[in-house]
Amino acid sequence: MKRNKLWRLRTEEYSKAAFETLSEEGLSGTTVEKVAKRAGVSKTNVLHYFGNKARLLEMALRYGNADLAREVSALLIRSNTPWERVYSVIEANFSRQFFTPKIAHAWLSLLAEIPYNPSYQRIQTAIHQRMRSNLMHALEQLAERERAEEVALAISVMIDGLWLRCGLHEGGIGRDTALQQMELLMESLFPNSPERLAAKARIDEIQSILNPG
Numbered sequence: 001m002k003r004n005k006l007w008r009l010r011t012e013e014y015s016k017a018a019f020e021t022l023s024e025e026g027l028s029g030t031t032v033e034k035v036a037k038r039a040g041v042s043k044t045n046v047l048h049y050f051g052n053k054a055r056l057l058e059m060a061l062r063y064g065n066a067d068l069a070r071e072v073s074a075l076l077i078r079s080n081t082p083w084e085r086v087y088s089v090i091e092a093n094f095s096r097q098f099f100t101p102k103i104a105h106a107w108l109s110l111l112a113e114i115p116y117n118p119s120y121q122r123i124q125t126a127i128h129q130r131m132r133s134n135l136m137h138a139l140e141q142l143a144e145r146e147r148a149e150e151v152a153l154a155i156s157v158m159i160d161g162l163w164l165r166c167g168l169h170e171g172g173i174g175r176d177t178a179l180q181q182m183e184l185l186m187e188s189l190f191p192n193s194p195e196r197l198a199a200k201a202r203i204d205e206i207q208s209i210l211n212p213g
Contacts, residue, residue, distance in 0.1 A: 023106035083199030101172030
């Protein structure tokens with residue numbers, strides 16, 4: 001039991017180091033040696049847990065995905081209405097500690113490999129499916145299914161696009177700008193909705209308590 005716990009701790013620690021190295025060095029500049037140095041261990045030690053660089057990078061992608069999933073869950077469990085659940089997904093994807101150029105660079109480094117790497121494809125598919133599921137659970141209570149599908153896709157695509165812009169532009173774009181763009185989308189889809197605006201305000205407040213800054 002202790003050995004399994006140690007294994008999980010080490011793999012998470014080294015996955016985090018790999019994700020952070022990716023954010024600074026990009027895919028081509030990330031090596032097992034650099035990850036090991038950041039983690040304060042030997043290259044041999046890292047390879048003992050992952051076997052090769054490809055597996056290490058796959059786990060780095062999973063690490064980043066797990067971080068995002070925790071952000072979303074923390075808000076969803078505090079949501080009381082369908083609109084609050086929608087805004088939980090939006091807010092979590094642009095949290096202060098998560099939506100930064102540095103983290104966006106790491107994501108882009110890995111996402112560029114998705115068309116050529118089946119493991120990455122599976123992870124990204126799971127990310128999109130989870131987002132769709134979270135959004136549809138709420139939106140189907142607010143609109144007909146076909147309309148809910150359209151809105152869920154629009155939100156998902158906008159989130160992806162803002163992350164792309166954050167990672168590609170020098171200095172990225174800030175959280176406030178990203179949320180303003182999301183709100184322009186939401187207002188165009190559901191104009192003049194007091195319930196929606198009230199939900200947004202409540203989730204904003206909860207997020208500011210969970211992630212002050």
